[in-house]
Amino acid sequence: MIRDIAIILAAGESKRMGQPKALLPARSGHTFLSQLAERCRAAGLVPMVVTGAHATEIRTAHPKLWQVVNRQWRKGQLSSVLCGLRGAALARRIVVHPVDAPDVKVATFKRLMKSKAPAAAAALGKKQGHPIALDGTSARALLRTKKKTLAEALDELGVELVPVNDPAVLENLNDPKSLKKR
Numbered sequence: 374m375i376r377d378i379a380i381i382l383a384a385g386e387s388k389r390m391g392q393p394k395a396l397l398p399a400r401s402g403h404t405f406l407s408q409l410a411e412r413c414r415a416a417g418l419v420p421m422v423v424t425g426a427h428a429t430e431i432r433t434a435h436p437k438l439w440q441v442v443n444r445q446w447r448k449g450q451l452s453s454v455l456c457g458l459r460g461a462a463l464a465r466r467i468v469v470h471p472v473d474a475p476d477v478k479v480a481t482f483k484r485l486m487k488s489k490a491p492a493a494a495a496a497l498g499k500k501q502g503h504p505i506a507l508d509g510t511s512a513r514a515l516l517r518t519k520k521k522t523l524a525e526a527l528d529e530l531g532v533e534l535v536p537v538n539d540p541a542v543l544e545n546l547n548d549p550k551s552l553k554k555r
Contacts, residue, residue: 377486378464379413379504380457381406383472384425384446389548393427395472396434397546405475405546406431410438416482418468423457451523458512467512470504476541477504490533495542501534502542 383395383406390397395406403411410420421439424431425446432440443456454469461467466486470477481495485506492511494501507515511530520526545551 376419376464377417377466377468378461379409379416379418379420379468379470379482380454380461381409381413381420381422381470381472382450382453382457383427383431384423384443384453384456385450386426386446390546391549393430394546395422395424395427395431397475399475404434405472406435406438408475409470409472409477410435412477412479413468413470413482415479416486418482418486421457421460422472423453423460425453449522451518451521451526454523454526455516458507458516461512464512465509467507468504469507471545473546474503474541474544475546476544478537478539478541481537481539481542484537485535488533488535490535492527492530492532493535494527494532495537495539496534497537497540497542499534500543501532502544504542505532506535 399408413420425443428442441460443453445452494505518526
């Protein structure tokens with residue numbers, strides 16, 4: 374059966390944070406990753422995590438999660454998105470979300486999934502945030518991109534902004550200081 378898939382990006386080194394962001398504590402006894410996976414499931418998505426630098430630790434902590442390892446994680450976020458898209462080849466709709474924004478609401482994922490745009494991104498006011506949602510055509514176009522960054526590749530696709538009432542779409546927890554402000 375073809376399903377809607379959420380690709381959770383967790384391949385980076387987490388150098389500024391000093392530990393794998395996927396394994397940081399979130400709310401109610403969850404890690405960032407398990408909280409996101411639960412929220413994606415609640416929105417009707419099958420979660421897939423793209424790992425890389427900390428693949429072994431993440432697999433050990435979350436053995437039941439569908440995981441794809443990006444062996445080229447050093448090439449940046451776009452390489453992880455492409456790795457996930459190859460793993461989600463038969464999905465109807467794909468949501469891509471970074472693990473360092475764990476507080477996005479279930480309602481935000483659902484709203485993005487309802488968008489009819491080929492490529493859509495959650496937005497707070499006029500600010501584009503995450504997650505992004507892609508239909509099959511946009512996902513295949515992204516797989517063919519020659520761009521070097523995810524932002525450039527998304528610009529090439531043309532992303533429709535979907536307004537949401539969720540400040541977490543602009544969240545970016547990359548270092549201990551940002552984590553304390555949360």
